[in-house]
Amino acid sequence: MKFTTTLSVTMAIAVASATPFRGAGRPFVSKAAAPPGAPVTTKAGEFSPAGPDDFRGPCPMMNTLANHGFLPHNGRNITRETAIRALGQGINFDPALAGLMWDQAIFINPEPNATFFTLDMLNVHNVLEHDASLSRQDAKFGNNHVFDPMIFAQSAMYFTDKVMTPAHIANAKVQRQLTSKATNPEYRFTDSIENFSLGEIAAPFLVFGDIKARTVDRDTVISFITNEKLPDGFKPQATPVTLQQVGDMVVACKNATNLFTKDAGAAPAPGFPANHKRSVTGFGHGMVF
Numbered sequence: 001m002k003f004t005t006t007l008s009v010t011m012a013i014a015v016a017s018a019t020p021f022r023g024a025g026r027p028f029v030s031k032a033a034a035p036p037g038a039p040v041t042t043k044a045g046e047f048s049p050a051g052p053d054d055f056r057g058p059c060p061m062m063n064t065l066a067n068h069g070f071l072p073h074n075g076r077n078i079t080r081e082t083a084i085r086a087l088g089q090g091i092n093f094d095p096a097l098a099g100l101m102w103d104q105a106i107f108i109n110p111e112p113n114a115t116f117f118t119l120d121m122l123n124v125h126n127v128l129e130h131d132a133s134l135s136r137q138d139a140k141f142g143n144n145h146v147f148d149p150m151i152f153a154q155s156a157m158y159f160t161d162k163v164m165t166p167a168h169i170a171n172a173k174v175q176r177q178l179t180s181k182a183t184n185p186e187y188r189f190t191d192s193i194e195n196f197s198l199g200e201i202a203a204p205f206l207v208f209g210d211i212k213a214r215t216v217d218r219d220t221v222i223s224f225i226t227n228e229k230l231p232d233g234f235k236p237q238a239t240p241v242t243l244q245q246v247g248d249m250v251v252a253c254k255n256a257t258n259l260f261t262k263d264a265g266a267a268p269a270p271g272f273p274a275n276h277k278r279s280v281t282g283f284g285h286g287m288v289f
């Protein structure tokens, strides 16, 4: 798996060079349910779910920031300045990081020299949105941007401890890739998407976790992705989250997707010497060379 700093440091924005957007018609528009009479606008910080005319997309955090009014509640007109302010006020992302993330997403608006995007623009398949999401179905099977409880339940099965490490989320991600590869004839997962995805799985640690220890509380992650809501009493990181921290967390998540183990410390089977080698050809099952 390849990792390039520039791309991987963005949360989910690594495909700027992958697939040029050509204005593939009106993207999907999410119509997340809101209780009758729910307000359609909200003050920064207050939670209010999306109403029928509000745009939402495939990113649980961008939706969350809109639900809390850090981004425009209607999910429209996300300018660079708006994104920097929202990611700063909502989750204490460094302005340089937030600005870079917006820069690498703005091409999603097909207008020349666009100065904003809307959350539903993120829905266009194989531009920023991709297959094997943790909490959304592949576009091939239907809606690619609204939270899907069945898909997310499959992912959350791999969150096997209350305190999550990169291994838990990486296992969930690899499982989603394998499921998609096995069942979706149009499955697509390029190098760029890999980088994009590593940023996504690193993100919950950076927002809700102990960045140094590389841990995050499982219930918080599940609740955030399910409800697109910040936890009650949420306090952002004490110091702004930086590009460097994103890069480090992405590397940790990338390493955690590795399916190999190290031999060191493994007890040999009875009767076999320690550190015996297997046949390199694969035809020597059980034979020691």
Ligand code: HEM
Binding pocket: 011, 012, 013, 058, 059, 060, 061, 062, 083, 087, 101, 102, 105, 122, 128, 129, 130, 131, 132, 133, 134, 135, 136, 200, 201, 203, 204, 207
């Ligand atoms: C300008 C800022 C951002 C943009 C444009 C953006 C865009 C996207 C897009 C297009 C996806 C969908 C990819 C897919 O198909 O799964 C996505 C997924 C995701 N994003 Fe963001 N994102 C941004 C910031 C963030 C931040 C700050 C977080 C922090 C928690 C975050 C967390 C996630 C997660 C966890 C996913 C994966 C969801 C899943 O696999 O079901 N994003 N983002």
Ligand SMILES: [Mg+2]
Binding pocket: 058, 129, 130, 131, 132, 133, 136, 137, 138, 144
């Ligand atoms: Mg997706």
